[in-house]
Each structure stands twice: as structure tokens, then as C-alpha cells.
Amino acid sequence: MVRALLLGACLVGSCLAWPAAARAQEEASSTPPSIEERLAAAEAKGEEAALAGHNAWMLTSAALVLFMTAPGLAMFYSGLVRKKNVLGVMMQCIFLMGLMTVLWGLYGYSLSFGGTRGSDGYSPYIGNTEFLGMQNVQRQLVVDKNADGTDAPRVDTPMEGVIPRFTHMLFQGMFFIITPALICGAFAERMKFSTMVVFMILWGTIIYCPLCHWVWDAGLLAFGPGLAGGALDFAGGTVVHISSGVSALVCALVMGKRLGFGSEPMPPHNLTYTVLGAGMLWVGWFGFNAGSELASDGLASSAFAVTHFSAAAGTLAWAGMEWILRGKPSVLGAASGAVAGLVCITPAAGFVQPLPAMAMGAAAGVVCFFACTKLKHTFGYDDSLDAFGVHGIGGTLGAILTGVFATREVADVALVSGGNPVGLIDGNPQLIVGQIVAVLVTVVFAAVVTFVLLKILDATMGLRVKRDEELQGLDLSQHGEEGYIFI
Amino acid sequence: MVRALLLGACLVGSCLAWPAAARAQEEASSTPPSIEERLAAAEAKGEEAALAGHNAWMLTSAALVLFMTAPGLAMFYSGLVRKKNVLGVMMQCIFLMGLMTVLWGLYGYSLSFGGTRGSDGYSPYIGNTEFLGMQNVQRQLVVDKNADGTDAPRVDTPMEGVIPRFTHMLFQGMFFIITPALICGAFAERMKFSTMVVFMILWGTIIYCPLCHWVWDAGLLAFGPGLAGGALDFAGGTVVHISSGVSALVCALVMGKRLGFGSEPMPPHNLTYTVLGAGMLWVGWFGFNAGSELASDGLASSAFAVTHFSAAAGTLAWAGMEWILRGKPSVLGAASGAVAGLVCITPAAGFVQPLPAMAMGAAAGVVCFFACTKLKHTFGYDDSLDAFGVHGIGGTLGAILTGVFATREVADVALVSGGNPVGLIDGNPQLIVGQIVAVLVTVVFAAVVTFVLLKILDATMGLRVKRDEELQGLDLSQHGEEGYIFI
Amino acid sequence: MVRALLLGACLVGSCLAWPAAARAQEEASSTPPSIEERLAAAEAKGEEAALAGHNAWMLTSAALVLFMTAPGLAMFYSGLVRKKNVLGVMMQCIFLMGLMTVLWGLYGYSLSFGGTRGSDGYSPYIGNTEFLGMQNVQRQLVVDKNADGTDAPRVDTPMEGVIPRFTHMLFQGMFFIITPALICGAFAERMKFSTMVVFMILWGTIIYCPLCHWVWDAGLLAFGPGLAGGALDFAGGTVVHISSGVSALVCALVMGKRLGFGSEPMPPHNLTYTVLGAGMLWVGWFGFNAGSELASDGLASSAFAVTHFSAAAGTLAWAGMEWILRGKPSVLGAASGAVAGLVCITPAAGFVQPLPAMAMGAAAGVVCFFACTKLKHTFGYDDSLDAFGVHGIGGTLGAILTGVFATREVADVALVSGGNPVGLIDGNPQLIVGQIVAVLVTVVFAAVVTFVLLKILDATMGLRVKRDEELQGLDLSQHGEEGYIFI
Amino acid sequence: MKKIEAIIRHFKLEDVKNALTERGVHGMTICEVRGFGRQKGHTEMYRGTEYAVDFVPKVKVEVVCSDANLALVIDTIMRAAQTGQIGDGKLFISDLSDVVRIRTGETGEDAL
Amino acid sequence: MKKIEAIIRHFKLEDVKNALTERGVHGMTICEVRGFGRQKGHTEMYRGTEYAVDFVPKVKVEVVCSDANLALVIDTIMRAAQTGQIGDGKLFISDLSDVVRIRTGETGEDAL
Amino acid sequence: MKKIEAIIRHFKLEDVKNALTERGVHGMTICEVRGFGRQKGHTEMYRGTEYAVDFVPKVKVEVVCSDANLALVIDTIMRAAQTGQIGDGKLFISDLSDVVRIRTGETGEDAL
Ligand SMILES: Nc1ncnc2c1ncn2[C@@H]1O[C@H](COP(=O)(O)OP(=O)(O)O)[C@@H](O)[C@H]1O
Ligand SMILES: Nc1ncnc2c1ncn2[C@@H]1O[C@H](COP(=O)(O)OP(=O)(O)O)[C@@H](O)[C@H]1O
């Protein structure tokens, strides 16, 4: 923005939060500043600089997580459906970007993160109204007094740890978009768009917000105060992947199969999109996991590294299983394995070492491979894009393995270990209990509420498009458009 | 680069700018440093750290804004044309990335930002030669003297506010690429490539650089010294969107319609590209708007947040209008709405609160929807990809609503509010006048100069490809290539 | 992660590394802290902030470099092959992301960067076991003592310069992915997948790791201690581009031409992917080159800028050559020119000024244009996607021109110039000798080892797919999948 | 010999193929076509511009058979492709003067 | 009954369809084809390699009509598809021995 | 006049085209088709679901020629398209009652 003026003033925005320091600095030109003044200036500069550094990484992370939904997931998922439904899937992604963001700003963030344990009005079950409509998040004018009694107005941005609360809200808000978007994989190619919209509003409000509060706002499942000692969930094993994966399974079961499922071929119409989307998810996941440190520090780097290793091992494992069992590694297998590895490391990202991370990724590749091939075929449900097989199963595996591999060598001392053993390999068997309890609570909660919601919606609005519409494809029937017109 | 050596030295590059501090630190190993020395080191460290943090975000932002042009806009726009012109559109984007960057480096940055108000050689009409060929931007060797009289060479990177001027130049240079690229939407599928190249050189030089100087280098329209008190334009409502949108309309009018417009169907050949491109634009726009703070601070987070909210509201509003008026929300509508919301919030990003931002996005979704459907059909011009309908109209709306919703609760105190009311909701009716004046000046300036340029080019080089070439498509006729060979 | 607790503690992760400072700050609420205490806190804050800022940029850079491989290179390369091989190319990219990452974590990083010149166990030929299995890279628990004798456990993240070593490892690990992936361009559409996997494991281990050590870990070719004074290679002219480009040529020669090469048309099946991929490469390259500064400072900005200018000039030069010689600029030409410009500036990014960078980009555009058109046709080898023509030739040109244009005005004083002339334009003819020697060593080393590897693999596993498989396409024959099913 | 060109619905292709092979007809050639007839197309809307897409995607199945087999083939396709709703498609029957198998040069019914 | 196969230019399809429907012909099937004939193709150039693309994209329109209608259909298509420049395409007329409507089993002209 | 419909392999198209033009046949129309016959298709596998793709991509080349030229055209295509392996394809020969050149209105052999 305004450049020339900006030079006249001191150091843009944030500097204004430290008017004393700023003034000290300006006076410096006339008389040499005292040690006291220089120290105050250095302190202010340090604060500004720390905020700048952490914020730089966290804003980038927020952008990366949105990037995961579109183009990432939109591309990954839409490549897997038939051509006639390609826009249907993409529409779910982009529309949810709009819808969930508005809900998050209005009340979602408050229901998730409103209230601080120990202070008035805090509940371990659901967030309070602290941040409703972005109050206490947005900037506000504060008028201090100068030493000479004149007004010293400044604009204050509320902080959350080392970053502006705005940044925290944004980062977490991106999770509120991608989590419901993941569920879309289960009912792809057959769900009525209008019902999906209502379902997601309810799902986000009644399932996501409480879960998020339980796990990440010192609630029911949080490490420490939570049930059975609570669970460690660095970046969303329970909140994001188990919740969406289990709800996806319930959707697949309640909605029933696609017309022609099992008899007609339904191969992915554009695997190139799926691979490219997987690459984008991999890149974006660095923001998802390393960003969940909510700061740019050594632990963020560690989380980034284990994320990368797990994804890599997952890629090799899934493709390797295919190679062994069917003679050919497939690119869909490699892409799926990468995602499985990423899902599995998510809850563990801030607690485990690189080699265990590779083991976790490899385990996820193998287990999710069987979930998406054998398990699904055995039970015969139509989880179109394997949202359950990858996110539900992979997330559960990750949550439990976090209890195994979490270690005080990695975990934050002040928040987690206090220097004591953390996971099973550290010699502490307790954590696994907390992890399993958290998994069970999440599974039951997500499954039951999703089931009830779907039944109500089925009775009122109807879940599926009409038979003809399904045959014609969602692109034309729901949106009146075609994906590709190559003539 | 050189790792092992690097360990031997101190702290890479930037540290060298503070040799005193560095030396102080090194000596620390022998005798305990004095408070004075430690303070000097802490000050140096603070400077290094602040630069690192702000620069991290701004380099990321610069990358994000380039990402908006390609792949973002290239994908968004090219999906909307017919298959035979897909490369024509992409070529315009990638070629402009080359062309405008070279111009920017040679003289564009200087014409836009050369000179500081108040100092010699400054003109409010056009930048001076300060930065020609990157002088005063690029690094330079400075040889200081050590206390003992020996040479202490160091390389200095000129600063611009809290970031290296290089970073400022890069960030602004990305705007110089995307702004002309936006215009391409108006004459898609029919403009001669050679003429486009010449047109864009002239447009960038004669329209963009002055406008940029007027608004962002304390010139004719700048807040404060500008006409009628000047206008607030955080990230380019006038400079980027109104200028390109209005020029787009003039292009559409002067060039005439595509052959077969109105009689033949011309549906988007690949809406999947358009949606994916919209997702990329949304992500990249965070760099565009939050980066326009030119620092990583609380206001950057605020700008990021309102950008996100406005895009979300725009998505819902445009798709919602379609749902109400035509019974189906379309994915093109959702994507267009997101872009409309992003355009509208651009001038306001650093001045408004979240809820007003949602209102602005919603307004943009509705207004641009009507502009691209009713208005265009009423007047019958062929703005192929609605560059005017979205950027011209959305930018104008945003510029005016900035006058309404800008508030001292958000705006930078030192640069903008001084603690006093800013926009209409703060109780200050003056700003709206400045905003409207800036809009009018921009509209008239861009329209008239574009018109004259086009008329001259029409008479000399010809604006349109030949009839046969247009029928064959630009890919083959202008570039001798095909987009997809799927056989 | 855990939000509410986080507020109770101090400043997340990194802060814990400075418990004294943290405590000082907490006590501040009761008694005013002494100058000594405040200074310690300010020093700690400065360290935290600097780490945060540099790390923010470097993590972003690491993500950007992965982004270059997929979706970037996957899209760029796959668009150039025939439809039946589109997945084959993409599979190479995504599988290598998994494979090379696992190797890097297990031993690659250690072989490349293990050991510090001057310390025990260092070899200039190959890295040692310092970082095997991520030891000395990963986090570790350290138990200090408090003043009162109680334990003060903290988790330490080893540093590398100003960033966590984890970050350094990640950033460099991304290079270990993209470099082999570049080679895939030479044998596209005909190589057996299983053989490719084995080849890349060997190539990475035997060629990449040593080369990386020679150049970037103070080894055989490093600036200063290296042969003939060593070479400057900021971001990988020799290590990445010459090594991969030359190996690519050897692959093309040893494997022979694709069936039907020269008689059947083999046009790019999806140029839209290629252009979009080029855009992604351009964006990602900012991380590649500016990230190679390993810090967020003025030199990073400079490297970013010259990267951008060179890419731009390359775009114009290649497309311009076509325009002049064939009457039409092609979009493939523009995209190829951008990549050529990016390749050429890579070794020079931290050493040259903007205008020379433009000259280098333009030279690369012209030279690589001739390499990919005339040279290839003259010698008749089938380097399917011009990996040699662009990376081999462009990298060589860049390495040599670095010797010409590197200047003390830009280069890091402490690490490189010491204030003395650097390149030819500074008046120092020596550097060019070192550059040429490094190029020759790299060319010979990469060519010979690749040749031997290929011959062994040819005799044991076979390099090419069977004739029928090649006709059917790699997607079906190697992976059992189709890229697009548009019916 | 006869050529039957059957214009059918996409999702009936599997059924038609299976029905034919079950009845011993082991050759056919298919092609994507778009048809215009009684069955209505659909409208698409892009930023306020409405396009009537009158052509409906169909598959054309071409089966060449001996005169003797004609009735069987017609009957088989008819049954397999019928849904009873407008747009089921048509069979066009014509004479071929000869058939040649490229691989062997066989002609006439031997070539099938 | 007769089958008219018309090879026409892409951008004439709308006109042909409208002309036919105006004259009461309410059925046709179209298909993307590429043609080789007098009309020249184009050359494409990718990194110095030149490809001559000899085949030009065309649309094949198939109309089945009664013998009585043949002249009308031919005339209608001719007029609508003509530009007068090389590459306008051709009409191939052949006999059909029968037509069947899959939905109803009607045959002959009733099936149209 | 005769119409020859040749179902051939993709990679033989160039050869067929060249062979025909060498022998003075300067017109043809081609179309992407998929064939089912003796030649086996392939299987594809996506996350554990296996699809047998029975249809093999082929190209249909349609050449219209005078009765006199028929043998030449058949022979030319046969030679150019043969590999000797299952799946080389077939030629279907039928009579045309007329040909019209849209541009000029010429009919019969003049229209070719
Ligand atoms: N006169 C015709 N000539 C060629 N194709 C026709 C003709 N009439 C119909 N068709 C084809 O048959 C398809 C089905 O015809 P339509 O009238 O929609 O329904 P129905 O098969 O029930 O009669 C059309 O989509 C078109 O492809
Ligand atoms: N002998 C032929 N057999 C089959 N199709 C033909 C034949 N000759 C021409 N065609 C088709 O007719 C189209 C137009 O023919 P062409 O010679 O280019 O121009 P014109 O239609 O003016 O005679 C060709 O593109 C091709 O599809």
C-alpha cells in the first residue's frame, strides 16, 4: 500500500503496537538514546520480529491448507469419478469453501475455540460465545495516553500464543473446510446438492465444532484434562480424519450404492487429475501438519519432516503391495499410498521421530490398501472414493500409533512431556489408553450423529438425486453444466 | 549453498550487514561481553530477525501473486474459451509473464515508484528515473572501515520499509503481470498475437505505471495528498481491477464480437480448469491482499481474513442468485462469485472488519452476477470472459464500499487514521468523495488511453486475426500448435 | 495443537529452548526485571524470532521445491508425451517422491552433507555417517539443571546455520527428488518401470550424493578448497542440472529411440499441461533458488529477483527465436524458454545482478532453442522431452556464465568475495577456470557412471519394455491403468 | 451379409455386448455418436447464456453378420437395449456386398 | 429407405440441423470424423519437429429417410452446408433394407 | 460406387493413408472406434476393482470409390494394414446409390 508515506513513518503496522519503542527510536536521531531506551526498542523489535516470523509461516500454512481443498482435493477426488460427475465433485469443494468459511466466521470458531479452561464461562463440551461474529478476534482501536497526557491511539490485534488470533482463526478455519469436503468422497456421484448443503451445515456445527473443542481447546478429549488422560492429536487424526472417515462410512451405508455399482465399470475418468491432486495434497499437508505447531520453530521443522517421510513410505508401501500381489504398481496406488501416509502421520506429527514416521507411513500404506480393496469388497458398501478406507482407517491407525511412537525426544516439553516418558516406546503405556478412548468416542459420536442427521434429511429433503438425474450425471442434473466440451 | 564454510562464518548474508554485532558475538567466546556489546548484538539480531520474518512473508506473497497468473489465471481463463483457443489464452498469460517482467525491471518499477514525495525530482504524475535498470534496488558493495582502520567490506541491500527493496520490486512486479493478463479476457479468441504484445507494452507503460504512481507512490490519487483527499486502495481496486476492467470493456467494444457470437454456441470447453483456476486464484489472492501490507504483522492477518470472508460470501451469493433465479447453482457461478468477492475486497482489505467484508463479498456476488448476465446481454458487447463484468464492476463496487466500511478500528493508525474516523460507518463522509473521484479518474484515464491505443494499432497492425484464422482457432493460426491431441 | 494449555505456558516450542529467558519474563509480573534479565530475555526473543523468520522462508521453500516435482514437473513432462504414456511419466514423478525421500532420510543426507571440513572423519569425496538414519538431525531431549539443582529438561533441535538442520535436510531432500525426476524426460515412453526404480536408487547414491558433497559440503569442487579454486554453484547448476542433463543424454543414447521415432508423429498430447506445469515450475523455482540462500535475507531477495528476470528473458528469447525463424511464437517455445532461463540462472542466482541475469536468461533461451531443434536433429538421438537440451545445455551455459557475471556487488562477502573481485566482469579471470573444471568433472563423472549403470542394468534386468508394451503404452503395460476415460 | 447399425443408450452397451456374445456373435465395432430425435436434450447455462443441447450422447454398435443370423442379432439387440422410454434408439439394416479379413484375406462369411 | 451420410464442416452443423428440422426431418445421428481430401490440412511444430496434419476435423451427419424424402433431404443439406470453398464435404447415399425402432419394435418407415 | 469401411489398427493409419494416396486415392474419412472380436482387450485395476476392457481402440477408414477402383483400394488397404496378428481388422464393402459433392453439386463419380 501507501509507499512514500510509509517511509516517513516508522516500520509499518505492527510497530505501532509499540509506540514507546517507536518514539524512543525516533528521538535517537537527536540525542544518543540511553541503555534503557535502547533496550526497550530492542524488546519491541524482538516482539515485532517474532510475530513477523511466526506469522509468516502460519499465514503460509493457512494458504497451503486452503490449497489442499481447491485445487488439491477437488482435483484428487474429481479425477476418480466418471466424467459426467466431475463438476459435481468440484462444486462440492468450492461451494464448501464458501459455506464453511462463512459459518466459521459467524460462529464456528467461537463454538470450537471460545473460552479458556480455567476461566469463567468455559465448558469442556462446547466453545462459548467469546468469538461470535469475530469479536475478540478482529482488530480494535485502543487509545493509550502519552506521557504528556495526549492521546496515543493504536490498533490492537488480539494474539493467540505467538501469532495474531486472526491467523489462528484462519488456519483452523481451513480445517473446517477440508474436513467436510473429505466426506464428499463417500457419497460422490449420487447425492442431492441441496441436501448436501444442509447436511454439511449441520455436520460442521454439531460434529466438527464440539470435537474440535474437545481435542484442541482443553475439552473432553484433550491431552491432560481429557478422558483417560486424554489423547495427543497434533494436527487432526480424530478431529479431521476419523470424524470425516467414519461419517463417510455412515453416508455410504445409509445412501446405498450408486446405480450400476458392481455391474457397470466405474473407472476413474481422469487419473492424471488424481495424481496431480495427490501431489498438491502432499505439498499442502506441510502446512496442515507443520502449521499445527502454530509457530515457526524447531518442532515445526520436525513435524514437516515426519510428514514428508510418512507420505514417502506410504507411497512405496501401497504401490509395493500392488506390485507384489498383482504384478504391477499403479499410479493410483502410489497416489493413494501417499495420502494414506499423510493421514496416518497427522495426529503424530509433533511427537514422533523420522524412522518411526516411516514405519507409520508404511503401515498406513499396507493397511489402507487392504481396507480399500479387501474390506470394501467383503462388506460391499459403496464408499465411492474411499473416504472411509483412507481417512477413517488411516486416521485410526495414526491415532493409535501415536500412542506407541510419541516420545519426549520430540514432544514439546512444556505442553506435553515435562521431560517424562510419553508413548509406549518411551515406556509409558498410559497414552495408548487415552488414544483408544479418544478414537472410540470420536467414532461413536460421529457415527451416531451422522446417522441421525442423514435419517432426518432423508425423510425431509431426500438424500439422493432421482434415478434419471443420476444416470444423466450430477453435472447436468444438479448444475446444468458439462465438464469438458472437447468438440 | 556452501554449507560447511557457512558454519565457520556466522549467520549468513544478512548478518554481514551488522559486522559490529557479529564481531561482538565472536569475541564473546573469550571474555564475557559487556552489556553494551550484548545490547548491540541484540539490536542487530532483532533487525536481522525482523527482516527475515517480513521478508519470508513477502517473498511468499510475491510467489503467490505470480502463481495467480500461471497456473491460476491461465487455467481459469483458458477453461472458458473454446478448445481451439485454449493455448491462445495460455500463451497470453505466460508470454506476458516474460514481457512485463522485463519491462518492469528495465523501467516499469522506476516509472511507478521512482521518487519520494517531498524529495527532489519527485513528481506526483509519474515516477522518476531513480530505479532505472534496477539501480538503487540491486545490491551494492559498501566498504566501511573497522576500528583499526582496515577495510570492512559489506554488501548492502537497499530497503523499502521493513523489507528489501528487491522484495518490494518483485511483489509489485507481479501486479504488473496479472493486470494486463486480466484484460485478455475481453478479447479472447480473436486478437492478433503480435498486436497484443505491442498493446500490452504500451498499456503497461502509459496506463499502469502512472496509475500505480498516482495511487501508491503518494501521487495524484493517493490518500492524503491526492485529489479530494485521495483514495484508499489497499491492494489494487483502482490500479489493478478498475483499470483492467475498463480497458477490457473498451477492447470488447472496439474489437467487436467474435464470429458467430450470439448464433453459435460458445460454451466453456473445460470448466474443470476454470474451477481449479478459481481455487488457485483464491489461494494466490492471499498473497495479493495480505502481501499488500508489505509486512508480516497483525494487519496482514486481518487483510488475509477479510479476503477469505469476502471470497466465501461472493461464492455463496453468486451461486445463490442462480439457485433462486434459475433453480440450479452452477459451478461456474460459484467460481465467478469467489473471484468477484476477491476483486471487491481488494481495495478494502487493510481497512475493514470481517462482517463488513462478508457484506462486500455478497454484494459483489450479486452485482457482478447481474453485470455478467443482464448488463452484458442488454448492451450486447462481447466481453468474452467477463473481464469487465467481474473486474471493472467488482473493482468499482469495492472502491466505493471501501469508502463506506473503512474504519479506524482496522486501518493503520500511523499511515491512515491517526485515530480519527475513516469511512462512512466511522462517521466520516469525506472518504467516499475521494474514492469516487479516484474511480472516475481511473475510468476516464484507462478508457480514453486504451481507446486511442487501440485505434492506432487497428490502423497500423490490425487488431483481429483474419476470418479464417479465427475460425481455425488461435492455437493453430497464431502458434501452430494444438492444445489436446487425445487420439 | 493444544490451544488452551498453550496460553498457560509461554511461547510454544522454541521458547522452551530458553528457559531462563522464559522464567525471567514470567517473574516480570511480580517484580520489575533487572536490565540484565531483560537483556537476556531480549536476546532469547531475538534468537527465537530469527529462527522463526528464516525457518518460515525455508520451510516454504522446501514446500515449493516439492511442488516443482508434483504437480509441476509431472504436469510439464506428462503433457509432452503421447496420451498412452501420460501416467507412466506421472508415476515416475510421484514414485520418486516416495523412493528418494526414504533413501535421503536413511542415508542420502548423510552421504551428501555428513562431516564438516576441518573436523574428524570428514572426507572431501563423500559424506560420512554423521546423519545416518537422521541422527544428529532429529530432535533430542537434553536435561539441563536449574539454578536450584532441579532438572530443566528441554528438547533441542540441531541447527545448521540459522535454521534447524531438519529444515536444511528437507530443503536439500527435495533436490534429491527432482534431480532424478528430470532425467525421466530422456527415456520417457519406453523405459521399464522396475529398471527405472533400480537405476534411480543407484544414480542417487553413486552420482548425486557425491556430487552434492563435492559442491555443497566443502568437497572436491567447492568454491575455495575445490579443484582449480572450485566453482560457485548457488542452487545446483552442476549438482542438479548438468548431472541430470548429461545422464539424460547417456540414457537417450544407450536406450535408443522410441519405436516409430522419426516416422510416426509424436506430438505432445496435452500442451495445456505443459504450460501450466511451466508456470508451476517458475513459481516453485523461487523456492529452489532463493531458498538456496538458506536464510531469509537480502541475498535471498536478490536471488529471487534474478531468477525471475532470467526466466522472463528466456521466455521472450525462445519464443522470439521461433517468431523470427518460423514466423510464429509457440506456447511450447515460451514455456521451454522459461525453463531454460530458470536452469541457466540456477548456479548464478546468489552472485549476479539483474541486468546480467536478463542476459543469461536470453542466452539460455537462444542456445537451448538451438540445442532442442538443430542439435538434436543433427545427431538424431531421441531425448524425448529434451532433458539434455534444456538441463544439460542450459546448466552448462549457466555454470560458465556464472564465472563471467558473478560479482562482489552481490555475492556474500563472508562466504565468497571477502570484498575482492569474483567473476570476469569484476576483473577476476580465475573463477571461470574453476567453473569449467567443475563442469568437466561433473560431465565426465555423470556420463561415465550413468553409462556403466545402464549397461549393467541392460544386461541384467533389461532397460526397455517389450515392443508390444511400448506400442500399447506404458500406462496400460506398466501400471494397468488409463489416464483419461472420457466416454 | 448384413450390417446392423444400432444406435443405443450408453448404459445399455454392456448388456448388448453380453447378450450378443451369449448368442455366439463375437464381433462388433462401436463408436460414440450423438443423436437428435424425439428424446429431448437438455439446456446448459453459462453466466446467463443458455444453450440448448439438442444432441444426446448415444453409442452406435455395428454388427456384421450372415443373412441367416440377421433375425437373431436384431432380436438380441432389441431385447437388450430396450427400456421402453423415448430415446431407446434404432436399428438400421443394410446389405454388404463383401467382407474381408485383413489378417488372412478371407472373404465373405469366413471373414466374420 | 435411404441413408444419407453427409460429411460437413463443424460450424455448419447448427445450420444443417435447423434446416432439416424446418423441413420436417426430425431425426439424425452425428459423429466426429476427420477427413482427407482436396482441402489442405495444416502443419504443427513442436520444438523443431514439424508435423503435417493431413486430416481435417469434420462432422458426419447420418439421416435415414423414406425414399420419397430423399431429394428433399439432399437438397436441404446441400444448401445449408455449402460455403463454396474446398472442403465443404460430400453426401453418400445408400439403401437400407430395414429400420427398427428399439423401443416399440416398429419397422420400416414407421420406425423413423 | 462402393464404400469400403476398413477397421484397422491405430498405428497403421499413416501407412494406409500413404499407400492409398500413392495409388491415386485422394479421399477418405476416418473415425475413432472401438472393436470387439478375437483380439483380447486388457484388464485395468483401480483400488482393487478389476475391469475387463473388452473393446480395443481401432480406426475406421471409410473410402468411397468407383466400382472400377474397388479391387485396387481393397488390395492397397489390405497390404498396408496387415501385421499378420489377430486384430488386424476387417473391410466391409457396400454399394452406394449416389455421391454428391456439396460444394458444386456434382454427383456420381465426378463427386469423388
Ligand atoms: N431419421 C433418423 N436418422 C438417423 N438417426 C436417427 C433418426 N431418427 C432417430 N435417430 C437416432 O435414434 C436416436 C433415438 O431416436 P428418438 O427419436 O430420440 O427416440 P426413439 O428411439 O424412441 O424413437 C436418436 O438420438 C438418433 O441418434
Ligand atoms: N473418396 C472419399 N471417400 C470418403 N470420404 C471422402 C472421400 N473424398 C472426400 N471425402 C471426405 O470429404 C471431405 C471433403 O473433401 P475435399 O476433397 O476436401 O473437398 P470437397 O468437399 O470440396 O470436395 C474430406 O475431408 C473427406 O472427409
Ligand SMILES: Nc1ncnc2c1ncn2[C@@H]1O[C@H](COP(=O)(O)OP(=O)(O)O)[C@@H](O)[C@H]1O
Ligand atoms: N462381426 C463384426 N461386426 C463388426 N465389426 C467386427 C466384427 N468382427 C470383428 N469386427 C471388428 O474387427 C476388429 C478385428 O477383429 P478381430 O476378431 O479382433 O481380429 P481379426 O481382424 O484378426 O479377425 C474388431 O476389433 C472389430 O472392430
